[in-house]
Amino acid sequence: MTKINAERLLSDLRRFAQFGAYRTGVHRPTYSKADMEGRRWLAQQYEATGLRAHIDGVGNVFGIPRSDRRSLLIGSHAESQNHAGWLDGALGVIYGLEIARSFAETPECADLPIAPVAWADEESHYIPLLGSRSFIGDIDDAEIDRAKNVDHGLSLRQALSDAGLGGVSRSMIDPERHVGYLEAHIEQGDSLEASGNRIGVVTSIVGIWQYTIVFHGIQNHAGTTRMAIRKDAGVAASMLAIAIADRFPYIAGSRTVWTTGRITLEPGAPNIIPGKAEMLFQFRDSEVPTLERLDAVLRELVDETAAKTGCRAEIKRIGTGKPWQMDTVFQQAIKNAAAHHAPGAYVSMPSGASHDAQVLGRKLRAAMLFVPSIGGISHHWTENTDDADIVLGCQILADAAHAIFRSQDG
Amino acid sequence: MTKINAERLLSDLRRFAQFGAYRTGVHRPTYSKADMEGRRWLAQQYEATGLRAHIDGVGNVFGIPRSDRRSLLIGSHAESQNHAGWLDGALGVIYGLEIARSFAETPECADLPIAPVAWADEESHYIPLLGSRSFIGDIDDAEIDRAKNVDHGLSLRQALSDAGLGGVSRSMIDPERHVGYLEAHIEQGDSLEASGNRIGVVTSIVGIWQYTIVFHGIQNHAGTTRMAIRKDAGVAASMLAIAIADRFPYIAGSRTVWTTGRITLEPGAPNIIPGKAEMLFQFRDSEVPTLERLDAVLRELVDETAAKTGCRAEIKRIGTGKPWQMDTVFQQAIKNAAAHHAPGAYVSMPSGASHDAQVLGRKLRAAMLFVPSIGGISHHWTENTDDADIVLGCQILADAAHAIFRSQDG
Numbered sequence: 054m055t056k057i058n059a060e061r062l063l064s065d066l067r068r069f070a071q072f073g074a075y076r077t078g079v080h081r082p083t084y085s086k087a088d089m090e091g092r093r094w095l096a097q098q099y100e101a102t103g104l105r106a107h108i109d110g111v112g113n114v115f116g117i118p119r120s121d122r123r124s125l126l127i128g129s130h131a132e133s134q135n136h137a138g139w140l141d142g143a144l145g146v147i148y149g150l151e152i153a154r155s156f157a158e159t160p161e162c163a164d165l166p167i168a169p170v171a172w173a174d175e176e177s178h179y180i181p182l183l184g185s186r187s188f189i190g191d192i193d194d195a196e197i198d199r200a201k202n203v204d205h206g207l208s209l210r211q212a213l214s215d216a217g218l219g220g221v222s223r224s225m226i227d228p229e230r231h232v233g234y235l236e237a238h239i240e241q242g243d244s245l246e247a248s249g250n251r252i253g254v255v256t257s258i259v260g261i262w263q264y265t266i267v268f269h270g271i272q273n274h275a276g277t278t279r280m281a282i283r284k285d286a287g288v289a290a291s292m293l294a295i296a297i298a299d300r301f302p303y304i305a306g307s308r309t310v311w312t313t314g315r316i317t318l319e320p321g322a323p324n325i326i327p328g329k330a331e332m333l334f335q336f337r338d339s340e341v342p343t344l345e346r347l348d349a350v351l352r353e354l355v356d357e358t359a360a361k362t363g364c365r366a367e368i369k370r371i372g373t374g375k376p377w378q379m380d381t382v383f384q385q386a387i388k389n390a391a392a393h394h395a396p397g398a399y400v401s402m403p404s405g406a407s408h409d410a411q412v413l414g415r416k417l418r419a420a421m422l423f424v425p426s427i428g429g430i431s432h433h434w435t436e437n438t439d440d441a442d443i444v445l446g447c448q449i450l451a452d453a454a455h456a457i458f459r460s461q462d463g
Numbered sequence: 464m465t466k467i468n469a470e471r472l473l474s475d476l477r478r479f480a481q482f483g484a485y486r487t488g489v490h491r492p493t494y495s496k497a498d499m500e501g502r503r504w505l506a507q508q509y510e511a512t513g514l515r516a517h518i519d520g521v522g523n524v525f526g527i528p529r530s531d532r533r534s535l536l537i538g539s540h541a542e543s544q545n546h547a548g549w550l551d552g553a554l555g556v557i558y559g560l561e562i563a564r565s566f567a568e569t570p571e572c573a574d575l576p577i578a579p580v581a582w583a584d585e586e587s588h589y590i591p592l593l594g595s596r597s598f599i600g601d602i603d604d605a606e607i608d609r610a611k612n613v614d615h616g617l618s619l620r621q622a623l624s625d626a627g628l629g630g631v632s633r634s635m636i637d638p639e640r641h642v643g644y645l646e647a648h649i650e651q652g653d654s655l656e657a658s659g660n661r662i663g664v665v666t667s668i669v670g671i672w673q674y675t676i677v678f679h680g681i682q683n684h685a686g687t688t689r690m691a692i693r694k695d696a697g698v699a700a701s702m703l704a705i706a707i708a709d710r711f712p713y714i715a716g717s718r719t720v721w722t723t724g725r726i727t728l729e730p731g732a733p734n735i736i737p738g739k740a741e742m743l744f745q746f747r748d749s750e751v752p753t754l755e756r757l758d759a760v761l762r763e764l765v766d767e768t769a770a771k772t773g774c775r776a777e778i779k780r781i782g783t784g785k786p787w788q789m790d791t792v793f794q795q796a797i798k799n800a801a802a803h804h805a806p807g808a809y810v811s812m813p814s815g816a817s818h819d820a821q822v823l824g825r826k827l828r829a830a831m832l833f834v835p836s837i838g839g840i841s842h843h844w845t846e847n848t849d850d851a852d853i854v855l856g857c858q859i860l861a862d863a864a865h866a867i868f869r870s871q872d873g
Contacts, residue, residue, distance in 0.1 A: 241684050274651050274816060278653075291704035295701050429687070
């Protein structure tokens with residue numbers, strides 16, 4: 054077995070957090086100066102490990118083994134959310150680097166090719182899961198042509214050109230060349246911490262179904278329009294939000310989550326009855342039948358609300374992410390390693406967040422490991438994980454990788 | 464009795480609507496080029512009527528009678544809401560001009576001084592009811608120093624300077640010099656039209672109590688945070704809106720209205736549980752005990768919502784307009800004239816909207832007359848009133864003015 058170098062792992066994680074350092078976290082949006090410096094630093098580390106490094110046309114950084122044997126991809130995304138934490142994405146990226154290095158240093162593992170990878174824009178500054186989707190051929194040039202930065206509107210083409218990636222082609226997967234894909238990530242929730250576990254073995258990644266729901270009422274003067282004749286779109290939106298809160302618990306799965314992230318009333322003035330209300334709503338579950346049941350009930354509730362308020366309603370499904378089951382053989386390899394290093398302190402669980410593993414999983418065997426998030430906090434600069442858990446997660450992933458290669462031989 | 468000139472009245476209203484013409488309405492924000500041209504045109508008309516015209520330091524246009532006798536102020540505001548109707552404000556302003564003219568032309572009325580007036584910024588581009596509040600001494604220089612345009616942020620001081628009013632002093636009321644104040648206005652609701660009436664005699668102007676209500680929850684990841692541990696500020700805001708809709712009808716007066724004009728969820732992203740929700744809420748009634756009852760119940764509902772959702776709530780009353788009763792003697796004068804010209808087609812009613820008359824009423828006897836709004840529409844360029852109703856309203860207000868002077872003599 055290989056033994057990872059805990060000090061080097063933590064030191065590299067801290068070094069990587071200097072790219073775009075912000076308080077105790079990082080601000081490293083995709084293709085920003087800090088992000089590209091970080092990616093070039095990763096490429097240097099891959100080279101120093103004896104790999105051939107390549108940054109492709111959307112910024113994915115690959116560490117390519119020089120062996121002809123099928124390699125195991127290990128990584129995550131390198132960029133961060135705005136003003137966010139130091140581990141989200143970076144943890145899995147540096148695990149990939151450390152595991153490649155420790156395999157190279159361990160005689161019995163030196164011929165097992167680990168291919169570390171750092172995907173681009175999982176965090177949706179331009180396109181959600183851009184890098185991994187590009188790699189599996191799930192994105193076309195037209196989508197890239199249309200994309201703009203969600204914060205400042207710069208086109209993706211311009212951003213790529215500014216990052217020096219203008220003329221570079223996008224690397225495409227050859228599934229025959231890979232054993233599979235492993236990804237580690239912070240949990241981003243409090244389930245592990247709350248249950249006293251140190252490792253989560255991901256069973257599935259939830260599907261996210263997302264909607265815009267618009268109510269059209271009648272905009273009018275808030276003083277001179279009698280209550281009896283109002284058609285207040287804002288009241289309709291609030292009524293729907295509460296109907297969802299009342300009804301969904303009875304039809305949801307045990308891990309289903311749902312969120313109204315935004316409500317916009319127009320015109321939004323204190324003395325005008327809102328004529329239009331727009332809600333951004335989503336739910337997540339790992340089972341398609343549950344997602345379909347929630348969809349049907351949501352549409353019923355929208356219709357009921359429209360009927361009660363006299364407002365006209367429109368509902369549009371703007372996202373229909375499929376849930377993705379993780380590979381059971383890979384899950385078992387992670388569980389076996391966890392049972393060895395953290396007996397009684399690991400648990401199987403679905404992932405409520407999206408990850409590049411759900412994309413890679415469409416072409417390769419793929420699995421994920423979670424480490425605990427202190428206080429369940431993520432997407433915030435205070436995000437953190439205990440050093441001991443960081444080291445433990447990497448060792449378990451390394452052992453799982455070794456076991457996966459061994460099972461290939463058998 | 465005096466007889467107003469219907470053709471001249473309608474012609475002047477149409478002429479005045481050319482200042483800032485927008486589709487069939489007007490766009491004449493306070494101190495805009497169109498607004499100041501309109502005010503200077505009014506001053507010319509006042510002079511042509513034999514009055515001394517003066518535009519004061521906040522843009523109020525006064526037509527000052529040359530008589531020593533106490534005058535009757537008649538007017539409204541000259542500016543419009545953005546891209547709004549041609550009659551809101553303008554109707555009452557041109558009524559003042561027409562009544563001053565017809566009095567001057569009628570031998571038995573020629574010595575009864577009508578003082579037409581056009582107030583500035585009733586419509587709150589900078590400060591609600593700015594002109595009339597300045598005139599009664601209810602505003603100080605510090606408030607003017609602080610004020611900015613709600614749309615483009617230009618300071619009020621700069622706007623006044625740009626309008627050529629920089630060095631001009633603000634005119635202050637001498638209550639001894641006035642008999643009182645009359646104002647005509649479009650109803651801006653559908654009560655007159657729905658009841659088949661052509662004239663409304665305003666009994667009172669409602670008080671508007673306005674609030675910001677903030678819920679503080681816990682911002683978190685919309686995928687990884689279990690429903691059971693969420694403190695979703697957006698759900699709290701919706702819950703409060705519906706609690707108000709359920710509870711207020713039982714404690715409100717027959718004419719009470721309430722409105723949530725804006726709900727803002729932060730950060731407002733689809734995949735983040737809102738950590739903060741802010742609501743802009745107001746209610747209106749003509750009775751202080753009713754306003755106080757609504758205030759108390761609102762605070763109860765905010766506390767209940769905070770307790771149910773685990774969110775922390777803040778409620779801040781940001782406006783406490785007093786309801787104002789119109790003068791009963793003046794109301795009777797309008798009713799008598801309405802009974803003569805529109806028998807069976809007039810009604811006493813409160814005003815749900817604010818008007819300069821509520822400000823003048825603090826220093827002088829004051830009353831208001833409403834004409835119907837077609838379809839109840841206002842603050843929109845399609846706002847309109849039947850020509851026959853426009854003419855009828857002016858004749859009734861002229862007769863009421865005459866009767867008020869006669870009652871002074873008696």
